[in-house]
Amino acid sequence: MKEFEQTFDILHNPSQEELVKAASVACGVPVSRVRQCVVVRRSLDARSRPVYRYRLRAFLEGDEPPREYVFDYKDVHDSPEVIVVGGGPAGTFASLKLLEKGLKPVILERGKDVHSRKVDISAIVREGVVNADSNYCFGEGGAGTFSDGKLYTRSSKRGDIQEVLRQLVAFGAQQTILTDAHPHIGSDVLPRVMESIRNCIVAHGGEYHFGSKVVDLTPPASKGGKWKVLCADGCCYSAANVILATGHSARDIYELFVSKGWALQAKGFALGVRVEHPQHLIDEIQYHKRWQPGYPHAEYALVEQVEGRGVFSFCMCPGGVLVPSTTESDAVVLNGMSPSTRSGKKANAGIVCSVEPQDVAGFEKYGPLALLEFQKSVENRMFANSGSFRAPAQRMTDFCRGKMSSSLPSCSYAPGVDSAALTGLLPDFVASRLRRVFPLFDRKMHGFYTQEALVLGVESRTSSPVRIPRDENTLCHIALEGLYPCGEGAGYAGGIVSSALDGIAVVNAICSRNLL
Ligand SMILES: Cc1cc2nc3c(=O)[nH]c(=O)nc-3n(C[C@H](O)[C@H](O)[C@H](O)COP(=O)(O)OP(=O)(O)OC[C@H]3O[C@@H](n4cnc5c(N)ncnc54)[C@H](O)[C@@H]3O)c2cc1C
Structure with a gap:
């Protein structure tokens, strides 16, 4: 396997045949010895004549083929439940990871599904009214659903960015996000992607509850017991583990913490x-x-x-x-x-x-x-x-x-x-x-x-002005066993990809503790 760089005209989309030819030249072997040539990264260089710089990986005869990402979502209809508060990138990718681990996500989302959300968003301009639970920040997909969908992140240490990008592609995002140096999805495509993810989660036995604004959290009465999670509509859910992924605009959640005397940091x-x-x-x-x-x-x-x-x-x-x-x-x-x-x-x-x-x-x-x-x-x-x-x-x-x-x-x-x-x-x-x-x-x-x-x-809503402190190893709240602050609202991520990675990290942490 060998990596090399090649430039192509900005308007030219090179075919696999061209990439294989480039690989044969770069590796000094005949075309017949190149099994495959894949694009690792494509970045625009407009300093002089605009070109795309491709980082390419050539696989020759005898090389291991490129890693395949397979997402094995289990049927979780009868599995132990994990409550996920918030259906933004952190809650959504936590839920997909729960499916992979064979656990049932129960997603409580204060906002509406992406289609109903569009109506509320247009009412902000049309009628000058903001629905406090369904707007540009709140609702299915979270704050990033109606955005540019930029997926560029520097947080490669938080986890495998490709794991997030490949799932987004599997649910309908453009293939180019896998290789572009500055990938983005766009506000017209993102809502469809979020809807496909929801359909997958529900088909595998996960639950989505829209219009479910969490207003109270009660810790287990004894060790090994369950959290009680109360919603504004009076419904109460319980589970041993709660992932709190409510984003940086859920000010009422921070106020709830203050009212309970639970640790928070500016x-x-x-x-x-x-x-x-x-x-x-x-x-x-x-x-x-x-x-x-x-x-x-x-x-x-x-x-x-x-x-x-x-x-x-x-x-x-x-x-x-x-x-x-x-x-x-x-x-x-x-x-x-x-x-x-x-x-x-x-x-x-x-x-x-x-x-x-x-x-x-x-x-x-x-x-x-x-x-x-x-x-x-x-x-x-x-x-x-x-x-x-x-x-x-x-x-x-x-x-x-x-x-x-x-x-x-x-x-x-x-x-x-x-x-x-x-x-x-x-x-x-x-x-x-x-x-x-x-x-x-x-x-x-x-x-x-x-x-x-x-x-x-x-x-002003660039990132959270509050942190919900958690243990750096278990990712659990420092004083509340079973409560996992997650994503941007917890102060541990900023942006779509890093929040998604944090959701995945939290589920991995829960599972590694063998508490379920
Ligand atoms: C218009 C806009 C454009 C953006 N563009 C980009 C971009 O291009 N690229 C990028 O990386 N980032 C972008 N961002 C930021 C990005 O959206 C966030 O960083 C990311 O969504 C954070 O993910 P999260 O899951 O942690 O939180 P959020 O996405 O904020 O999700 C939190 C979810 O929790 C729900 N919730 C809140 N309180 C409760 C409660 N009490 N009960 C139940 N549910 C609750 C909310 O409704 C929401 O759906 C943009 C944000 C906005 C608003």
Whole structure:
């Protein structure tokens, strides 16, 4: 077996015959000796003439064939139950792993199935109403269902990323996610994938309970007993093991912990703005004016140290739209999503600055919820600017110069935007760094700092501002046997793939303890 690199024109999709020929040249053997040549990774290189750089793996006669991923989901109709609270990536991949282990997942999800969820999401714009249990963050598939579906993660130490990607492909995602350096699925494909996963889980005997918002958790009365999990509709479920994968927006779960005196910790997160540029401008910059139809739309990732603090781009969505991702009716929270083609006319990204416990003077009285209350206060201020989900916005150049914008460029954010002085709405330490960072970014991406770009408030749900502490070996809560905080809401993951990996890790940890 040998790995080698080969470039191909960006518009050319090489056939297996071409790959085998390339392998025969790279390995110095006749074509007849190459059994197979597989793409390990494909990355775009637009520094000069745009090409795809392929990392290829050649299997010659006598080599072991590539590893096959087989997912052996067992029939679990009569198996021991594990309660999974939350049907986001962490809860979903935990549930698939439970099926593999022969255990029955009972998924309690406060939101609705993906189809009903679409109706509630469109009501945010159409009627100006947020359903507190069914929105961009809550419902089947969790926060990532209506997103760009970026699957890029640096968290390779958390587990086997291919295990997640291959299951996503098996349930309907594009094959290219297995090899692309920056894979993404798209908001049009993700809901179908989540629905196929649910159908599989149910067919194997797992249970899905939508509209099941967990409002109370009661530990077992004695060692080896069962947790009682109470839902808002009065239904009560019990199991020895509960995976708590409720995401970073389930503020009521953190409040439940505080009310019970259970351990929680404040955790740093990041907060800032969304910026939106015309996509053609980003394409021009990144492709050095060589972009042409058929080329993928350009992305960017930027980071700078400003006043001793990292300021960085987050969740960049090429060809995407800005969405109202609040879970409360008195908050403005922005995020982005793109269809699989990323064919929209705008490019958006969060530009955020890290927030640490020492930054939130005045919020100490909230204890472990200090950063959460700080996050809430900024979101509420953005809402109060217009008393609606309309986002306060400013041209990037005006924002940096401290000047109100007399007009605003067109914007993809459906609820609408109002010209506002964002500096007064953002915390000072964030605003001052953001005002300095855009001209600095322009040195790396010439043309980024432009009056055609819009800066909007606020990007605040980047990761959890709270951690639910767990034992690093058992992954169980440090003081509550049988309760497994999991995924982004527990503070142990950020993003779709790392949350999915955490779900898998938690099930592996439960099974390795032989407590079932
Ligand atoms: C618009 C948007 C775009 C995004 N784009 C990307 C992207 O492109 N790539 C990426 O990697 N990440 C993206 N993210 C972030 C990503 O979605 C999250 O990191 C990921 O979904 C976290 O997974 P999770 O399972 O830990 O939590 P979540 O996905 O938040 O899932 C938690 C689930 O628990 C449910 N729940 C909450 N409370 C309760 C309760 N009391 N009872 C029962 N159920 C409950 C919720 O309804 C939800 O379904 C995006 C997020 C948003 C909002």
